Amino acid sequence: MLGDVLLITEKHLKAGEAIIEHILKHRKPKMMIAISGESGSGKTELAHVVAKGLRKHGIMAKPLHIDNYYRIHPLERTEWRKNNGIDKVVGPGEYDWDTLNRNIKEFKQGISSTGPCVDLVTEQIDQLTTDYSGIDMLIIDGLYAIKTDNVDVRVFIELTYHETKKAQVVRGKEPQNEYRMAVLEKEHQEVQALKPSADILIGMDYSFRLAK
């Protein structure tokens, strides 16, 4: 994603350190970490600090942002959702999992890979080509990221949109309105359903704990 604004704070750094420690204990080649949580819960920030922190341990990790893989173009999404019914269409089905899985396969193979990359400023979908030969690890973040196949560590952020409404306004990504609230509620239900599959839970206060 191009032109994204991250609000990285002490809590992300602290939770990130704990996740890194866990990763180092379970380290394996071409490892995959996934971070799920609701809109505004800090997934991208957490992915950023984890990937960056791993460099200090000699691990080359690349963040992969699932919001780049929406099937419907950003400029058409609102109308498409309204036409098809928010309750019916908002969920994992909105994403192009085939392309995502192809990019993941290419990461595993250590070859060059091309995938979508949204520019939030132009609202266009660019194409990003990455040479995965030197990349040791993928940090996948997105609402439903922990649904991805073959993930080694699943991280779930427990903050819900009720607590992060403020963060949404600060980020200024989208105007708050009735449509947005309906989408957030549906996403909330879909995301919370994934919680039982998590390995690591990041609490409301961003504390770290193991799920099982």
Add this chain to the structure above:
Amino acid sequence: MLNDRITVTAKHEQAADVVIEYLADKLRPKFIITIGGEVGSGKSTLAYALAHKFKKQGVRSKIVDLDDFYKISPLERKSWRRANGIESVGPDEYDWGKIIHVINDFYENNVSVMPCVDLITDYVDEISTNFEGVDMMIINGLYATKISQSDLRIFIELTYDETKEAQIFGDKEEMTAFRKQILEREHEMVQGLKKGCDLFFDFDALVDKYHL
């Protein structure tokens, strides 16, 4: 640039308003704004604030960071500079041929392939953008105002000492004696470009830019 961290403050917003007012009767299709100034002075942040304000006016702009166009990749640059001496630091480190090519693609509404540094991995990815429908290009970089196709040249003031501290806070590169030498040389070369500029800003970087 992928995974760049941008913190927009009120000062950047105000500066963007000044630029927009200045351009009120000067805008024309396929407009190019260049933003020059030293490392850590706020070039990319102003680019971002500007692009968002233009977006609200229906002007679609693509931000291009000149640091994506270094001939030597980030992971090799330090040793390359050491091997070639401090005199090698300057505008010649950039691939101007490639930059001109991208500018021509912008003018001709082509799909353009550009290098794109991932600031987490320090690898150079490639990004492909369709310039069809893109009204404006905002190019930021140390020597961006050298670009002869610029319709507006913005210079951001920052004294060397401030840059040095911003470097440390910005966490982009750690400060070493050689790094300091490079900053001093870049300072001289960037200051040499000042007289050709149209608008000048000073964000007094340290006050509230880095909030960590």
